[in-house]
Amino acid sequence: MTGITPGSIEIDRFFAASPAEVFEAWTTPEHFSRWFGGSSVEVPLDQLDFAPEIEGSWTATMVLPDGNAIHWAGDFLEIVPNERFVFTLTDNPESPERAAVVVTLTEATEDGVEGTRLHFTQETPGFAPEQQEAALAGWQAFLDELIVADQI
Template sequence: MHERVATTPSLMIKRRLNATPAEVFEAWTDAKLLMQWFGPENVVTQEVSVDAQVGGGFRVVMRENTGERHEVRGTYSEVVANEKLVFSWSWITTPERVSRVSVTFKPDGAAGTILTLLHEQLFDEQAVKGHTHGWTGSLAKLEALFA
């Protein structure tokens, strides 16, 4: 048996959401819904495009309350409706730093979902810290969407 050894920094976050896997999956793949929760506190999501199919892409433009603009893009490598999304992740300011995000949606009771987000191949520990802040804030907004 071979164990997978992480060679680059990564982060994992789990959340229980009061929504079905289908509802949570839709919140990740419908641009209008994604715009409502994506981005941490003090960030407004201004533009979202999503083509949630293998080979399709996404683009999100956010603006901090300081006025600073952020844009992230990626391409979907795995899409299993209501179960899993896997996509590349890169900021337009550092396109050479491509990382990978996997999100799984597991049923929990009649109307709950355990969401597990794994963000791998991050550039360094500073990137882990920044992305942990971003994902934690985003998932708190997603949780509130289904409260």
């Protein structure tokens, strides 16, 4: 399912790449900085602190086309190589509130092509419907760039 549910957004995507390749795109700073934010946003590596390990934290700065920046922060909660990646995020690093993101990867075949089924959920506590729509559209654009950036 891709869409909005009470309190979250969900995305299902198929990638013509192995679970290991998709997992690497999510957990390697060089890959993450290329696709996080989509095609029109820059996430400079020198402004990305992203070393996934349980109970570790991360920060990133997105530089928008108009020169403004969004500062992100979160924590790593669960890492199962090539299967599952759970972390939190916020665009208000001073706030202790974080939304959980769960990425699950499974081997799949679609139209005769072997690859990976990605299931993504993000909590959206207190989001108005238009904020949920914007978050869903944003992540969809990010994942579109993941395909291009990493050739998957």
